[in-house]
Amino acid sequence: MPVKVENLTHIYMKDSVFEHVAIDNISFEIQDGEFIGLIGHTGSGKSTLIQHLNGLLKPSSGKVFIDGEELGSKEIQMKKVRQKVGLVFQYPEYQLFEETVYKDVAYGPRNLGLSEDEVDARVRKAIGLVGLDFDSISNVSPFELSGGQKRRVAIAGVLAMEPKVLILDEPAAGLDPKGRDEILRGFKTLHEQQKITVVLVSHSMEDIANLVDKVLVMNKGKIAYFDTPRNVFKEAETLEKIGLGVPQVTYLVRELRKKGYPIADCINIDEAKNELLRLFKR
Amino acid sequence: MIKDITIGQYIPGDTTVHNLDPRIKIIITFVFITLLFFVGNYFSYLYIVAFMGLAIGLSKISLKFIVKGLKPLIVIILLTVVLNAFMTQGEVIYRLWGLSITREGLYQAGFMGLRLIFLITGASLLTLTTSPIALTDGIEKLLSPLKRIGVPAHELAMMMTIALRFIPTLLEETDKIMKAQMARGADFETGNLINRAKAMVPLLVPLFISAFRRADELALAMEARCYRGGEKRTRMKQLKLEFRDYSAMMIVAAFCFLVIWSR
Numbered sequence: 392m393p394v395k396v397e398n399l400t401h402i403y404m405k406d407s408v409f410e411h412v413a414i415d416n417i418s419f420e421i422q423d424g425e426f427i428g429l430i431g432h433t434g435s436g437k438s439t440l441i442q443h444l445n446g447l448l449k450p451s452s453g454k455v456f457i458d459g460e461e462l463g464s465k466e467i468q469m470k471k472v473r474q475k476v477g478l479v480f481q482y483p484e485y486q487l488f489e490e491t492v493y494k495d496v497a498y499g500p501r502n503l504g505l506s507e508d509e510v511d512a513r514v515r516k517a518i519g520l521v522g523l524d525f526d527s528i529s530n531v532s533p534f535e536l537s538g539g540q541k542r543r544v545a546i547a548g549v550l551a552m553e554p555k556v557l558i559l560d561e562p563a564a565g566l567d568p569k570g571r572d573e574i575l576r577g578f579k580t581l582h583e584q585q586k587i588t589v590v591l592v593s594h595s596m597e598d599i600a601n602l603v604d605k606v607l608v609m610n611k612g613k614i615a616y617f618d619t620p621r622n623v624f625k626e627a628e629t630l631e632k633i634g635l636g637v638p639q640v641t642y643l644v645r646e647l648r649k650k651g652y653p654i655a656d657c658i659n660i661d662e663a664k665n666e667l668l669r670l671f672k673r
Numbered sequence: 674m675i676k677d678i679t680i681g682q683y684i685p686g687d688t689t690v691h692n693l694d695p696r697i698k699i700i701i702t703f704v705f706i707t708l709l710f711f712v713g714n715y716f717s718y719l720y721i722v723a724f725m726g727l728a729i730g731l732s733k734i735s736l737k738f739i740v741k742g743l744k745p746l747i748v749i750i751l752l753t754v755v756l757n758a759f760m761t762q763g764e765v766i767y768r769l770w771g772l773s774i775t776r777e778g779l780y781q782a783g784f785m786g787l788r789l790i791f792l793i794t795g796a797s798l799l800t801l802t803t804s805p806i807a808l809t810d811g812i813e814k815l816l817s818p819l820k821r822i823g824v825p826a827h828e829l830a831m832m833m834t835i836a837l838r839f840i841p842t843l844l845e846e847t848d849k850i851m852k853a854q855m856a857r858g859a860d861f862e863t864g865n866l867i868n869r870a871k872a873m874v875p876l877l878v879p880l881f882i883s884a885f886r887r888a889d890e891l892a893l894a895m896e897a898r899c900y901r902g903g904e905k906r907t908r909m910k911q912l913k914l915e916f917r918d919y920s921a922m923m924i925v926a927a928f929c930f931l932v933i934w935s936r
Binding site for chain 2: 478480502503
């Protein structure tokens with residue numbers, strides 16, 4: 392399921408006084424089974440970009456290919472694309488609407504026209520994947536749940552579509568530290584077990600450093616970097632200039648090096664621990 | 674998707690028309706609309722055209738935008754024109770499938786069509802050049818004499834301000850929820866009427882919930898800042914009539930005289 396974007400440009404409110412270029416002629420490719428991080432300052436075009444990947448927005452110019460098929464061409468069915476590419480929006484709990492958790496999670500699979508048995512199996516699986524207990528929660532109204540549980544139910548609603556590419560727009564925003572760790576770890580496990588492609592939009596450089604294989608850095612509608620976290624986080628000054636940063640531990644290590652300690656660049660706590668132990672054992 | 678609606682939109686600017694006192698602008702709009710019904714012949718429309726031209730020219734709003742505002746109402750205008758053309762008694766000049774167009778009918782149709790067009794442009798010029806806040810301020814001031822007989826002028830104006838303020842927010846919200854449900858395979862565009870109505874449920878339920886949530890939050894935020902209605906509230910910007918307001922009134926009065934005189 393490679394995702395390929397070619398010379399994509401998106402202009403909002405074209406030909407009016409409010410015209411705004413959100414995405415400016417970008418091209419990139421995501422391979423099967425990659426875990427991609429998408430970072431960028433507010434207004435850099437992240438949300439616009441991800442909406443192109445499942446055809447919710449149409450390019451002003453340029454092309455998007457999913458599995459070699461061009462989105463927007465006549466032969467392609469949008470429903471099929473949206474089943475292949477699952478999109479979890481920011482604050483997805485605001486899209487819950489059914490009487491029970493079960494029905495809400497089943498909404499997506501039912502739209503796909505699956506048999507009731509298949510729907511049931513998918514709902515059970517999806518609720519399990521987000522770490523909720525099926526028996527105790529399936530008949531509860533989603534509006535009675537806590538914020539974190541609502542978020543999980545909403546995410547389960549997308550997972551039940553069994554997408555091959557999963558796009559997550561800040562899935563952990565507004566959750567407590569425990570909740571965010573659980574949810575993000577859940578995605579990592581899902582990625583490893585089911586071999587699905589994941590695109591994670593996040594403002595937390597720590598999460599990006601810990602989870603992803605490659606980072607796509609957006610700035611003013613263009614791609615600033617598309618590389619491994621290790622290479623991208625070497626560019627601390629440039630990242631700061633475009634309103635981003637590097638993980639806290641990377642800052643720490645850089646400070647130490649400025650003070651004269653011979654320490655290599657680190658992007659997460661484990662690496663930093665090993666480096667520090669190596670340094671002070673001598 | 675739903676962003677093409679221009680009625681009620683405000684285009685910021687710093688022109689004489691923009692800076693007129695909102696009370697005067699509201700009164701002028703009403704006088705203008707009333708005046709349209711006093712227009713007796715095509716010749717009088719020249720004065721109306723001159724007045725509209727003056728107002729639009731001074732407001733520096735592009736004609737393209739005004740024409741765009743007419744588009745959603747084109748059906749109503751056309752219907753009026755067609756009905757008038759066919760339904761008026763008089764000298765027959767053309768027959769079509771047993772229906773006949775009369776000379777008087779054509780005269781009447783053009784007349785009514787123009788009246789509608791000017792009605793809409795006049796009203797939209799008011800909202801195009803007046804910010805919602807100024808508009809409600811003006812309405813509140815104009816209604817304030819009615820407070821004595823128990824009309825809650827301030828509350829009405831506040832409700833209007835809030836309603837106007839939330840139109841774009843709710844449109845954005847609708848767009849967002851629609852997309853989220855489409856990502857789950859929802860289909861809002863095909864199917865028969867019943868299926869389409871059913872498809873709206875996943876959109877309407879979250880929309881209502883979020884509207885109530887926003888209302889709750891807003892009420893809380895207002896109370897946290899000690900809002901308690903119109904009693905003894907003062908304003909940062911006091912409305913005051915200035916030279917341009919008096920001149921505008923004089924000009925309108927002159928046009929009124931011309932139109933009525935030329936009947």
